[in-house]
Amino acid sequence: MEITKPALAGTLESSDCQVTVEPGDGKIDFALESAVINQYGNQIRKVVMETLNNLGINNVKIAIVDKGALDCTIKARVEGAVSRATDHFENNLWGGTGK
Amino acid sequence: MNPNKKRLRRTMMFLNAQKPGLVKDPYIYNPDSIMLDLEDAVAENQKDVARFSLFHALKEIDYRGCERVVRINGLDTAYWKEDIRCAVAGGCDAIRIPKTESPEEVRAVEAEIAIAEKDFNIPVGRTLIMAAIESARGVMKALDVCESSERLFGIALSGGDYTKDLQTRITGTGVELMGARQNMIIAARAAKVQCFDTVFTDLDNMEGFRKEVETIHLMGFDGKSIVNPRQIPVVHDIFTPTQKDIIFAEKVVKEIEEKREKGIGVFTVDGKMIDIAFYDGAKRTIELAKASGVYKGEL
Amino acid sequence: MINAVGRDIPDEILKQTGKQPFMGNHHFDGYEYKKDGPVTKCVINNTDSKMVDNIREVLVKCGIKDGMTLGFHHHFREGDYIVNMVMEQVHNLGIKDITICASSLGKAHDPLLEYIEDGTIVGIQSSGVRGKIGQAISDGKLKGLAIMRSHGGRVRAIESGEVRIDIAFIGAPTSDDYGNLRGIGGKSNCGVLSYSMVDADYADKVVAITDCLVSFPNFPAHISMTKVDYVVVVDEIGNPDKIATGAAKPTSDMRKLMMADYCTEFVVNAPYFKDGFSYQTGVGGASIASTVSLAKVMKERNVRMRFGVGGLTKPMCDLLENGQVDALLDTQDFDLSAVESVIKTKHFRISAGEYADPFNKGAVVNKLDYVILAALEVDVNFNCNVVVGSDGVVTGAQGGHPDTAAGAKCTIVISPLIQGRIPAICTNVTTVTTPGESIDVVITDYGIAINPKRQDLIECMKEVDLPFKTIEELRDIAYSIVGEPERVQFDDKVVGIIEGRDGTIMDVVRKIKKFEFSEA
Numbered sequence: 064m065e066i067t068k069p070a071l072a073g074t075l076e077s078s079d080c081q082v083t084v085e086p087g088d089g090k091i092d093f094a095l096e097s098a099v100i101n102q103y104g105n106q107i108r109k110v111v112m113e114t115l116n117n118l119g120i121n122n123v124k125i126a127i128v129d130k131g132a133l134d135c136t137i138k139a140r141v142e143g144a145v146s147r148a149t150d151h152f153e154n155n156l157w158g159g160t161g162k
Numbered sequence: 163m164n165p166n167k168k169r170l171r172r173t174m175m176f177l178n179a180q181k182p183g184l185v186k187d188p189y190i191y192n193p194d195s196i197m198l199d200l201e202d203a204v205a206e207n208q209k210d211v212a213r214f215s216l217f218h219a220l221k222e223i224d225y226r227g228c229e230r231v232v233r234i235n236g237l238d239t240a241y242w243k244e245d246i247r248c249a250v251a252g253g254c255d256a257i258r259i260p261k262t263e264s265p266e267e268v269r270a271v272e273a274e275i276a277i278a279e280k281d282f283n284i285p286v287g288r289t290l291i292m293a294a295i296e297s298a299r300g301v302m303k304a305l306d307v308c309e310s311s312e313r314l315f316g317i318a319l320s321g322g323d324y325t326k327d328l329q330t331r332i333t334g335t336g337v338e339l340m341g342a343r344q345n346m347i348i349a350a351r352a353a354k355v356q357c358f359d360t361v362f363t364d365l366d367n368m369e370g371f372r373k374e375v376e377t378i379h380l381m382g383f384d385g386k387s388i389v390n391p392r393q394i395p396v397v398h399d400i401f402t403p404t405q406k407d408i409i410f411a412e413k414v415v416k417e418i419e420e421k422r423e424k425g426i427g428v429f430t431v432d433g434k435m436i437d438i439a440f441y442d443g444a445k446r447t448i449e450l451a452k453a454s455g456v457y458k459g460e461l
Numbered sequence: 462m463i464n465a466v467g468r469d470i471p472d473e474i475l476k477q478t479g480k481q482p483f484m485g486n487h488h489f490d491g492y493e494y495k496k497d498g499p500v501t502k503c504v505i506n507n508t509d510s511k512m513v514d515n516i517r518e519v520l521v522k523c524g525i526k527d528g529m530t531l532g533f534h535h536h537f538r539e540g541d542y543i544v545n546m547v548m549e550q551v552h553n554l555g556i557k558d559i560t561i562c563a564s565s566l567g568k569a570h571d572p573l574l575e576y577i578e579d580g581t582i583v584g585i586q587s588s589g590v591r592g593k594i595g596q597a598i599s600d601g602k603l604k605g606l607a608i609m610r611s612h613g614g615r616v617r618a619i620e621s622g623e624v625r626i627d628i629a630f631i632g633a634p635t636s637d638d639y640g641n642l643r644g645i646g647g648k649s650n651c652g653v654l655s656y657s658m659v660d661a662d663y664a665d666k667v668v669a670i671t672d673c674l675v676s677f678p679n680f681p682a683h684i685s686m687t688k689v690d691y692v693v694v695v696d697e698i699g700n701p702d703k704i705a706t707g708a709a710k711p712t713s714d715m716r717k718l719m720m721a722d723y724c725t726e727f728v729v730n731a732p733y734f735k736d737g738f739s740y741q742t743g744v745g746g747a748s749i750a751s752t753v754s755l756a757k758v759m760k761e762r763n764v765r766m767r768f769g770v771g772g773l774t775k776p777m778c779d780l781l782e783n784g785q786v787d788a789l790l791d792t793q794d795f796d797l798s799a800v801e802s803v804i805k806t807k808h809f810r811i812s813a814g815e816y817a818d819p820f821n822k823g824a825v826v827n828k829l830d831y832v833i834l835a836a837l838e839v840d841v842n843f844n845c846n847v848v849v850g851s852d853g854v855v856t857g858a859q860g861g862h863p864d865t866a867a868g869a870k871c872t873i874v875i876s877p878l879i880q881g882r883i884p885a886i887c888t889n890v891t892t893v894t895t896p897g898e899s900i901d902v903v904i905t906d907y908g909i910a911i912n913p914k915r916q917d918l919i920e921c922m923k924e925v926d927l928p929f930k931t932i933e934e935l936r937d938i939a940y941s942i943v944g945e946p947e948r949v950q951f952d953d954k955v956v957g958i959i960e961g962r963d964g965t966i967m968d969v970v971r972k973i974k975k976f977e978f979s980e981a
Contacts, residue, residue: 079181101949103946139219142211
């Protein structure tokens with residue numbers, strides 16, 4: 064999938080994270096701001112990279128402001144932002160065979 | 163029959179499916195069920211991403227035995243079919259249909275669930291249904307709704323929309339909900355499904371809440387919708403059988419099982435006439451007592 | 462050298478400080494020493510005034526010079542103006558290499574950052590620090606070692622002569638012209654002056670700073686004129702709204718209420734819950750809620766408390782008001798209800814030394830049955846961290862945590878299992894402030910762990926309906942939800958020490974390293 068426009072998902076509430084994506088320059092640019100970066104920075108990056116990989120995204124600038132989100136929230140927010148940036152809301156990311 | 167159809171559902175806690183802070187560990191408050199909401203709690207401009215949150219929450223969070231019900235968007239919206247697919251793929255236990263007014267609506271949801279179960283390799287019949295009644299028409303159709311699907315485990319009153327439809331409002335006295343409650347519990351019992359009462363939104367009025375729960379408990383309701391965890395212990399407390407009830411129920415169950423083998427139909431326990439019709443009620447008392455942590459016997 | 466809580470204390474730090482590694486709570490029991498004494502300048506004449514026009518002038522009169530140690534108290538909490546006011550003048554005089562020995566410092570003292578950076582301040586000794594000072598220490602900006610010591614430990618350090626305070630500044634809500642000081646009666650009331658009492662006794666020069674001068678005698682004095690050299694009147698010593706806040710609204714957060722209920726259930730089932738028991742609690746939402754729910758059970762079961770200690774808040778003062786406790790022993794007041802309660806006959810002011818000093822002939826904490834505390838982190842050895850954030854930055858205070866935990870018969874720590882994404886129960890705390898041997902019970906929203914060394918408590922809780930788990934189980938639950946945290950990346954440089962209450966080294970604080978992603 065190709066990121067065609069900037070998009071954002073998530074909030075700055077506790078336990079959430081805000082993910083911004085915009086068209087990349089040929090690679091994945093990853094930026095993270097988090098109060099738990101020391102303990103979970105590597106884990107967060109791993110989850111983000113896996114999620115992008117699953118979505119087939121390899122050309123994006125992605126910036127995350129994390130407020131202590133769990134992995135499931137990080138995945139959801141990355142998918143949400145990518146979905147908005149690709150106008151692909153109906154895509155069945157849960158792996159279904161529906162429409 | 164799906165064994166979960168009759169499970170204990172004293173409390174069903176409402177949670178916005180895309181609020182991570184709410185969704186991460188509601189089980190510590192011990193609700194019997196949680197309801198992850200895609201409908202009213204999710205703002206229109208977040209509908210497009212709320213499903214991602216729901217899906218990963220269902221997939222990754224261990225809700226430690228709490229039943230996970232998903233409230234989908236109304237059948238008059240563009241969202242409901244994908245809501246079902248997402249919820250079923252995530253492995254939810256049940257779908258809650260808002261604004262139900264007819265058995266056809268339940269069957270439409272049932273059909274979508276069946277397709278999704280097949281698509282996502284979920285055992286067919288695993289996903290249950292509950293129907294929320296939110297209008298005068300819904301109340302009048304309650305029995306038909308209750309009997310519409312093998313997957314349907316119960317109906318729930320949604321008082322806010324219902325009272326608007328009735329051209330009144332929530333007064334705190336319960337007078338405006340009297341007819342709906344009566345009609346719905348009777349319909350649910352006639353169809354042998356469960357019946358749940360509406361939310362109580364005045365969080366600071368714990369005394370009023372307790373009174374309302376006492377009322378619906380006596381009316382025969384199986385449980386209540388919950389909007390704040392503080393309400394949970396109150397409901398569980400009121401739904402906890404008394405020691406006297408438990409001891410009696412235990413005797414009834416044991417005696418019926420024993421007498422049945424001997425072919426005796428009617429007998430007395432503590433001076434009361436007992437027959438097989440008492441069995442289910444007594445079993446339910448024991449189950450409630452167990453769930454409430456007050457029964458340590460061998461049944 | 463590895464100390465009694467398993468922390469490696471570098472030899473050069475032991476050498477540099479002349480301190481010993483922590484060897485257990487009672488290692489120094491029975492230790493004999495001769496107390497230090499202050500230099501005292503007598504006032505025999507009846508003509509001279511103690512009144513000085515301003516802080517600059519009083520600094521000069523006190524002979525301020527490079528390398529001195531200045532004492533401060535934190536009764537004004539985040540509303541304090543005194544420390545900044547004094548340090549501004551010290552800075553203006555061009556004085557360098559000052560060590561601040563405060564009972565505590567907070568975000569209110571962020572302006573000191575400038576003086577740390579320019580060498581005015583080279584040493585900080587405090588119960589704790591927050592905000593910019595904490596960040597500066599963790600960034601290695603402070604020239605000397607920061608020393609974090611408990612309230613009892615500070616008194617010990619001063620009385621034993623380990624720390625000599627050259628000039629002590631005592632912000633006083635009221636003073637007369639001869640230096641009789643009270644914590645009440647002015648516009649910036651803090652209730653008591655407990656932490657300052659040791660400064661008044663042991664500092665060479667004692668300066669009272671007030672914004673409410675009253676006529677002589679300001680009696681009963683909380684600190685006597687016999688110990689005060691000078692009195693300075695300023696416009697404002699602090700911000701009253703931040704000194705004593707309105708009583709906190711009882712929490713409606715179900716998680717905190719649940720933990721409070723667990724706590725009360727534990728307290729009433731422990732063997733110490735009987736007529737005449739004693740109790741102390743902190744100011745966290747769950748701690749306050751547990752005092753409220755305990756009061757209810759005390760009433761139902763007709764059990765009276767003999768004395769309550771604090772760190773006082775409204776719920777504790779309500780016990781006195783309602784006749785449920787015989788006496789309150791007060792070291793600090795957190796809200797207006799507590800300040801107003803100070804004048805009651807059964808509300809007694811005590812000094813920080815009486816409260817918690819391990820090196821006197823017995824402190825109040827030793828008579829405590831229960832203390833309810835909080836913690837940033839607790840590890841599987843029950844060691845607690847209350848000073849260093851999980852991100853490695855100094856951002857909290859020991860307060861009386863190690864003192865009360867060591868003294869009380871039943872020490873209960875309440876903490877939600879997960880804060881943000883940080884597991885409060887972990888394998889190894891970032892920094893040890895209170896040793897696991899002091900901690901008896903940890904209460905979380907996910908369950909309760911009793912320290913295995915308290916088999917007696919485990920035994921008497923056998924029939925109690927509470928969600929008991931082992932501490933390892935709690936950690937495992939936390940890790941299963943948030944993932945196992947990586948260790949914070951520190952530099953080798955030691956920037957501070959966590960001092961045990963007996964003056965030994967409990968742990969060291971290292972300079973923080975900027976986070977870098979590992980190679981993917």
